[in-house]
Amino acid sequence: KASLNDNENIVELDPNADFDALVEQARGTTVTFYGWGGDENRNRFLNEQLAPKLKEKYDITLEVVGMDIDNILAKLAGEKQAGLEKGSIDMIWINGENFYSAKENDLLFGPFTHKLPNFDKYIDTEDEEVLYDFGFPIEGYEAPYGKAQLVFLNDSAVTPETPRNTQEFLEFCKKYKGKVTYAALPDFTGSAFVRTLIYDIVGHKQFLTMEADKEVVKEAIEPALEYLRELNKYLWNQGKTFPATNGEVDNMFQDGELVMAMSYGPYAAAVGIEKGVYKDTVRTFVFDNGTVGNTNYIAIAKNSPNKAGAMVVINEIISAETQAAQFEALKTLPVVAYDKLSDEEKARFDKVDIGKGVLSQDELLSKRLPEMPANIVPIIEEIWLEEVVGKYNE
Amino acid sequence: MNKKTPYILIMPIVLLGVLFIYGVANGIIQSFGYIPAFNLRDLSLDYYIKVIKSPTFLDSLKVTLHISLISSILAAVLGTILTAALVYTGHTEGKIIQVIKLAILIPHTIVALFSISILSQNGLLARLLYKLGIISTQGDFPLLLYTKNNIGIILGYLWKEVPFVAYFSLSLMASINKTLGEAAENLGASRLKSFIHITLPLSMPAIAKAFLIILTFSFGAYDLPFLLGATVPKALPVQAHVEYIHPDLRHRPYAMAMNGLILLITWLMAGIYYLISNRKKLKGGSHERA
Amino acid sequence: MKEPSSNKLLKLFLYITVFAILAPMVIITLWAFTNQWSWPSLLPTSYSLRAIKEIFAPYGNVFPILLSSIFLSLTVALLSAIIAIMAARAVVFYDFFGKDLIDFISMAPNLVPSTVFAMGIHVAFIKMSLANTPLGVIIVNLIYTLPYTINIMKNLTESIGKDLEQQAYVLGASPWKAFLHISFPLLLPGIIASITMAYIISFSQYFVTLLIGGGKVMTFSMIMVPFIAKGDRTLGSAYALVFVLSTLIVFGLINLILKKFQKRKEKYNWN
Amino acid sequence: MELELKNISVTLSKKEILKSINLRVEDGEFISLLGASGCGKSTLLKTIAGIIKQREGSILLGGKALDKVPPHKRRTVIVFQDFRLFPHMTVAENISFPLKMLGLHKDKCRERAVELLKKVKLEGFKDRHVDEISGGQKQRVVLARALAAEPVVLLLDEPFSSLDINLRKDMRELVLDLQKEYKITTILVTHDKEEALTMSDRIAFMHNGEILQYDTPENIFKNPVNTIVADYFAEGTYISGEIKGNRFISRFFNVDINRDDGKYKCLIRPSALKVNKAEDGKFQVVAKIYQGDNYLLKINKINSSLKLESILNEPLDIKEGDKVSIELDKDKLIFIPE
Amino acid sequence: MELELKNISVTLSKKEILKSINLRVEDGEFISLLGASGCGKSTLLKTIAGIIKQREGSILLGGKALDKVPPHKRRTVIVFQDFRLFPHMTVAENISFPLKMLGLHKDKCRERAVELLKKVKLEGFKDRHVDEISGGQKQRVVLARALAAEPVVLLLDEPFSSLDINLRKDMRELVLDLQKEYKITTILVTHDKEEALTMSDRIAFMHNGEILQYDTPENIFKNPVNTIVADYFAEGTYISGEIKGNRFISRFFNVDINRDDGKYKCLIRPSALKVNKAEDGKFQVVAKIYQGDNYLLKINKINSSLKLESILNEPLDIKEGDKVSIELDKDKLIFIPE
Numbered sequence A: 001k002a003s004l005n006d007n008e009n010i011v012e013l014d015p016n017a018d019f020d021a022l023v024e025q026a027r028g029t030t031v032t033f034y035g036w037g038g039d040e041n042r043n044r045f046l047n048e049q050l051a052p053k054l055k056e057k058y059d060i061t062l063e064v065v066g067m068d069i070d071n072i073l074a075k076l077a078g079e080k081q082a083g084l085e086k087g088s089i090d091m092i093w094i095n096g097e098n099f100y101s102a103k104e105n106d107l108l109f110g111p112f113t114h115k116l117p118n119f120d121k122y123i124d125t126e127d128e129e130v131l132y133d134f135g136f137p138i139e140g141y142e143a144p145y146g147k148a149q150l151v152f153l154n155d156s157a158v159t160p161e162t163p164r165n166t167q168e169f170l171e172f173c174k175k176y177k178g179k180v181t182y183a184a185l186p187d188f189t190g191s192a193f194v195r196t197l198i199y200d201i202v203g204h205k206q207f208l209t210m211e212a213d214k215e216v217v218k219e220a221i222e223p224a225l226e227y228l229r230e231l232n233k234y235l236w237n238q239g240k241t242f243p244a245t246n247g248e249v250d251n252m253f254q255d256g257e258l259v260m261a262m263s264y265g266p267y268a269a270a271v272g273i274e275k276g277v278y279k280d281t282v283r284t285f286v287f288d289n290g291t292v293g294n295t296n297y298i299a300i301a302k303n304s305p306n307k308a309g310a311m312v313v314i315n316e317i318i319s320a321e322t323q324a325a326q327f328e329a330l331k332t333l334p335v336v337a338y339d340k341l342s343d344e345e346k347a348r349f350d351k352v353d354i355g356k357g358v359l360s361q362d363e364l365l366s367k368r369l370p371e372m373p374a375n376i377v378p379i380i381e382e383i384w385l386e387e388v389v390g391k392y393n394e
Numbered sequence B: 001m002n003k004k005t006p007y008i009l010i011m012p013i014v015l016l017g018v019l020f021i022y023g024v025a026n027g028i029i030q031s032f033g034y035i036p037a038f039n040l041r042d043l044s045l046d047y048y049i050k051v052i053k054s055p056t057f058l059d060s061l062k063v064t065l066h067i068s069l070i071s072s073i074l075a076a077v078l079g080t081i082l083t084a085a086l087v088y089t090g091h092t093e094g095k096i097i098q099v100i101k102l103a104i105l106i107p108h109t110i111v112a113l114f115s116i117s118i119l120s121q122n123g124l125l126a127r128l129l130y131k132l133g134i135i136s137t138q139g140d141f142p143l144l145l146y147t148k149n150n151i152g153i154i155l156g157y158l159w160k161e162v163p164f165v166a167y168f169s170l171s172l173m174a175s176i177n178k179t180l181g182e183a184a185e186n187l188g189a190s191r192l193k194s195f196i197h198i199t200l201p202l203s204m205p206a207i208a209k210a211f212l213i214i215l216t217f218s219f220g221a222y223d224l225p226f227l228l229g230a231t232v233p234k235a236l237p238v239q240a241h242v243e244y245i246h247p248d249l250r251h252r253p254y255a256m257a258m259n260g261l262i263l264l265i266t267w268l269m270a271g272i273y274y275l276i277s278n279r280k281k282l283k284g285g286s287h288e289r290a
Numbered sequence C: 001m002k003e004p005s006s007n008k009l010l011k012l013f014l015y016i017t018v019f020a021i022l023a024p025m026v027i028i029t030l031w032a033f034t035n036q037w038s039w040p041s042l043l044p045t046s047y048s049l050r051a052i053k054e055i056f057a058p059y060g061n062v063f064p065i066l067l068s069s070i071f072l073s074l075t076v077a078l079l080s081a082i083i084a085i086m087a088a089r090a091v092v093f094y095d096f097f098g099k100d101l102i103d104f105i106s107m108a109p110n111l112v113p114s115t116v117f118a119m120g121i122h123v124a125f126i127k128m129s130l131a132n133t134p135l136g137v138i139i140v141n142l143i144y145t146l147p148y149t150i151n152i153m154k155n156l157t158e159s160i161g162k163d164l165e166q167q168a169y170v171l172g173a174s175p176w177k178a179f180l181h182i183s184f185p186l187l188l189p190g191i192i193a194s195i196t197m198a199y200i201i202s203f204s205q206y207f208v209t210l211l212i213g214g215g216k217v218m219t220f221s222m223i224m225v226p227f228i229a230k231g232d233r234t235l236g237s238a239y240a241l242v243f244v245l246s247t248l249i250v251f252g253l254i255n256l257i258l259k260k261f262q263k264r265k266e267k268y269n270w271n
Numbered sequence D, E: 001m002e003l004e005l006k007n008i009s010v011t012l013s014k015k016e017i018l019k020s021i022n023l024r025v026e027d028g029e030f031i032s033l034l035g036a037s038g039c040g041k042s043t044l045l046k047t048i049a050g051i052i053k054q055r056e057g058s059i060l061l062g063g064k065a066l067d068k069v070p071p072h073k074r075r076t077v078i079v080f081q082d083f084r085l086f087p088h089m090t091v092a093e094n095i096s097f098p099l100k101m102l103g104l105h106k107d108k109c110r111e112r113a114v115e116l117l118k119k120v121k122l123e124g125f126k127d128r129h130v131d132e133i134s135g136g137q138k139q140r141v142v143l144a145r146a147l148a149a150e151p152v153v154l155l156l157d158e159p160f161s162s163l164d165i166n167l168r169k170d171m172r173e174l175v176l177d178l179q180k181e182y183k184i185t186t187i188l189v190t191h192d193k194e195e196a197l198t199m200s201d202r203i204a205f206m207h208n209g210e211i212l213q214y215d216t217p218e219n220i221f222k223n224p225v226n227t228i229v230a231d232y233f234a235e236g237t238y239i240s241g242e243i244k245g246n247r248f249i250s251r252f253f254n255v256d257i258n259r260d261d262g263k264y265k266c267l268i269r270p271s272a273l274k275v276n277k278a279e280d281g282k283f284q285v286v287a288k289i290y291q292g293d294n295y296l297l298k299i300n301k302i303n304s305s306l307k308l309e310s311i312l313n314e315p316l317d318i319k320e321g322d323k324v325s326i327e328l329d330k331d332k333l334i335f336i337p338e
């Protein structure tokens, strides 16, 4: 295995080199890709499809390392503190608040996206989500990797109705009292769910420019807090407590303890049915006003020992081919702009069988709400803990 | 023999000890707001003060103490009973010991998995009661997980710690019982009395040490409380973990300050332990070697 | 002879304990092959080999990682036992400056939240070029195993005492030979116990290994934990099962090998 | 109370340790249990105390079967050889322990403990910790503790073997005094024949889990049933022969003796032999060993393989190499049927 | 080789255990070290073997200082009282151990071990495990093992105290034979005065870390320098008096004796006293205790506090309560200057 100090793996980056030179430079090197390791399908895709292709095409060895983002950042921070110039991480799977913080603290390399031929070729460079990540300017420090969107799941055999907005959702919870809940914030999915509810009640535009101040935010979302407290009465365990992770919510749904689950993977229903953990009757739904969606990205560590290799790999990842393959294998929404694709490529995307129980890509994208600025999210999470958990309206 | 010998013998542990202390000091300094990587360079007690002053701190502390004290005391008591059971029924080696080792081996994350599949309202226990007609819906089953009574966490700890206490104190108790326990019975003490007056007090050093280990462990660990605990109040280590994974890296000193407080309290516990055990030693000679 | 009733109660308690330990094992075994297990069924409602296929999938390198992880933990366990033997001898047989301190240091890793230590040592290790290396991981694992191994070795060293070694000296054995031929074989049961305990601690260590190993040094825990944390019960259980089985096999082998050394069962009782 | 063992057999780890032991100890009697190491003495005591369960047979105390009585209700108290003082208690607490178990009030306990300490001459040692006293003192504390348990049967397992000779003598007298005073039925296990001979009313000699002989000290010394018992009490030279018509006839000497006809071995112990200096003696002194009070002489018959030993009490001027004649004390000869 | 201790002082845990010990043991000599428990006997042996370091003084072996020689190179082999057999080895392996340490080849080791086993009469026990043999056998293995180490000085620390009397006797003879055969300078620590008296060329009597007397057995028995030494060998009755002009004068009797003038105590040991039955005797027998070979008589002077003891060798028909007259054996009286 390559170790940190293997000199042949450390590749100096010439800032003026064009992409072909980068490809040349990257040949024969190893690129490490750090990201969450709890998705076996993604691990399989990266190792079985992407890695061999990179090997064949560029003679690059891709090393996928499963690690939570907080540990990745801790690691980068430690390396920075120790003054390590050649670190151990090349590419990082990242987004939102973590990107914001990493960039703020000068842990990321960039801008680099402008150097990637496929960035211009396939990505809609004017897209909100390509310019901003959770409201924070990207400025070329990360390239889109996949699109996610919050969706809700129910079992049509158990609950035929699907609430289309917060009001109907409240009715739904009343009807299935004690059988709905969401993961406690700051769980990623639970947090997105609460934001979706907030959006539905107080709208989403105001947050883009909102000052990251607890009092301001609190005032803005007060009606939503009231709604959440009202909701508590009908939730599992009367909203006194919430499962710690969305995984647990999902398990409870699988076992029939809950009648509704949610996922940040828009095709979760299809994946689950295919695995066999969901009944065939499980269906996806979203609110009419939409649900929050975000894009996840790949960034390069500031002290990456192989920036050239990383850029070559990222370029490959944002190619239509890889995105299509990923769409087929993982059912993540592709980040390439449909308009920019050739007919052939379009056909390949169109052909993908998105599986059972899910919504079409068009429908999802049409009901997609932008994420809040990164620095407001923790404030909401804090407020939720203080004002919602176990609390009821007088 | 040789004056140098002991120093050679302790060399590795001293080296590791120095590394350890260096690491801890390096970590603790972050809690005073010194993380140059994030441009935090001013040493101050602010983080500690803010953590202590935060409205949730006391509740968190209470929860943590509640979980760790109850689970450790119960584990010590049940573990002692288990040790006694092993000793008095003559199972000081063999298959049962292997089973007991099995429990020590399982990581806490897997224990959380067990707890959920057995103790949740949807778990096997609930299902069993349902099949037996004792409850009619999942909601009838008492909530043991994700709740403020923390029963699920405590049971999870017990599952691992009772065997640990037994494994840790077995050999001492077995050897005491063989000689002194026998003598006490011969002098007219019933089994129970001989256990209470002789075997138990003399096995105490091992039991107390095991108790200290599990107490400080459960006070500082976040796995079980995170996975099985109530949403609020969170146990201190969970709170520290949440702060630690806070996306704003400049938030780190809060996490470290909380950990610093945990450290302080565990050292306090250890200090009390050493005080008590030393006082006993002064009073009662060499108890440890019965 | 009639058995006293207290004995019956204790036996009952013992059996309950054994049941309580084994029942979850059965449950994870079931879960490893389960697809759905919905309310209120007492047995899985549908089975699958998904987890097994996943674990055996070649891309995941589960088995190479398992092997290297076992090797790493064994190294840690062995070193830990050796260091513990040395420290125990020093503390039991000699009076020296800072003796009480050693006692305390050996307890300290239990008393420090792993985050504090891990964060601090991480920076130090990067500076020493130990981060991301197996050696670095071995060192931090060692630190966490020592409280247990030192405790075990101290008690045993105390109970064996110095008498036999002194006898060996006067019979012409140098201190090193006396240790090798006399004390070492007698310490074997404790060494097995130490290795067992240290192996357990090291093999299930997650956070510190993750940070110091940095993904360059992979251990089995590191692939297992994300699945458990995510709540994938089938995959999590399957990994847990492999975890337990591999450990049992390793213990079996350790016992087998050491029993060969240790021609006979010792008087000094340690498991 | 009288103690009776009927057909006691004990099996430990599948080995038969005690083989159908029968033994009756009268009320207040003091008996000794003698025998080589590993013959089962400690096992027998533990069986009586109920710490080990017999496989067969029955133990009667005062005529009542003890078999279903748990150890702590038997009042058969063992004084273990290795003391087994409770290390977390003071001297007084150790002694009070059985009293507490008897349910006595605290004050009463203390009072009685002080009384017992006085008995064993350890007045000042009440609050000492048990590892702050010497071996002999420990021994006395153990004894006091055993007495505190108000034993009906006192079982002493080599209680003096770790004491030096003078301390041992004191302890023996103390035990005998107390035993007489309380009239406790007592069994003493010992390796020391002198101890057994001087202290006991009767001696049971054990061998390989069986009792070979159970008799008064004089009888067991003078009429051992076989050579194992005989050798244990004092070695000497065996001479094979035959008794016919009340006369023992052997290669070396003949002597009148009142016994049934048959083949016998005659044991000549050193004390049965008197030596006189004689120029024309048929024996020669090969060694003269100083023994403090007396000398041991080793004597060979000239031109023969016969080797004898004798004790020389008077400082007669017999030296190594001297020729001597010998004289046998008929009363001290021992005849063992073959 | 001759061993010489010069001014050896030893301090353990800040307590002075040995106080300036001087002792010279000639080449091939066998001496005994006697003294009460805790007087420092074992400490002295360990100091000679180098297991304990002296604070002051020097140990010479064959004239050369041992002080800087580590224990395993001294060839001063201790046989500890508690055997210290290596529990994980067989009998032969135990005996081979020192040979292996000497660097002998395996075959050689085995050969020599078998030879030594034959010496200690344990031919068949080669492959036995050490916990499968009896105490006496263990003792012999220990001895064989010590001999295997080819000791220049053999240090025996109470080697027989846990054996029963007969075994002890055999072992003593074995040790003496082997010691003579190999001409090993030997120091025996014992609690048993008889052992010391019969076995040794000289006896050193220790008390509180000092050597009170170092002399031949007869001398130390007959001319103890003080009552501590005298009492150790045999207790008796002390009678204070004075010697003036070669005559000892006391309240009870006078006797001629060739000693300097001064105050003396006369010690009357049981063996110095002869008892005759006499109707008009001034003494009365208060107890007659069976001792196997003989009886111990306890005698009080009528109307006096004088208590004496005597040994009755012949079975004279003296009973408890009988009046007797007594006779003193002048040669067995012991005079100790006050």
Ligand SMILES: Nc1ncnc2c1ncn2[C@@H]1O[C@H](COP(=O)(O)OP(=O)(O)OP(=O)(O)O)[C@@H](O)[C@H]1O
Pocket: D012, D013, D015, D017, D036, D037, D038, D039, D040, D041, D042, D043, D044
């Ligand atoms: N638990 C046991 N299992 C098997 N054998 C045993 C056990 N305990 C004792 N023995 C054996 O039983 C025999 C008798 O043991 P016991 O202790 O009664 O001997 P003893 O006569 O007291 O000897 P000693 O004089 O050495 O104390 C011995 O041979 C011993 O090895």
Ligand SMILES: Nc1ncnc2c1ncn2[C@@H]1O[C@H](COP(=O)(O)OP(=O)(O)OP(=O)(O)O)[C@@H](O)[C@H]1O
Pocket: E012, E013, E015, E017, E036, E037, E038, E039, E040, E041, E042, E043, E044
């Ligand atoms: N390590 C030590 N520290 C302090 N005192 C000690 C130590 N070892 C022995 N002693 C003390 O030294 C004295 C002499 O001990 P030693 O073992 O030499 O006695 P001994 O003459 O062999 O007695 P015994 O006949 O009982 O074996 C004792 O009073 C003992 O308490």
Ligand SMILES: [Mg+2]
Pocket: D041, D042, D043, D157
């Ligand atoms: Mg015994």
Ligand SMILES: [Mg+2]
Pocket: E041, E042, E043, E157
């Ligand atoms: Mg000694």
